[in-house]
Amino acid sequence: MPNPLLLPLLNWARKLRYPVLFKLTAALFAFSVLLPPGIDPIPFLDEIVFGLGTLLLANWKTRKPPAVGEKPPIDGEVHR
DSSP, rough: OTTTTTTHHHHEEEEEEHHHHHHHHHHHHOOOOOOHOOSSSSSTHHHHHHHHHHHHHHTTOOOOOOOOOOOOOOOOOOOO
């Protein structure tokens, strides 16, 4: 069940494309790793990184739809 405090942030991040989402996730992860233990300037930072990582992996396999002029190949048809 999503945390109600993080849900607006993750809904916003869901609209981001792969390169921007990757950079945001990497920056927050690095920030989280470099902080000394016990210091948490951003509440729920670990949960935000986990949520963004999940969105990153979910968007990774999303394929673009075929171009308008292209037809999908028929079974057994060879493209050259």
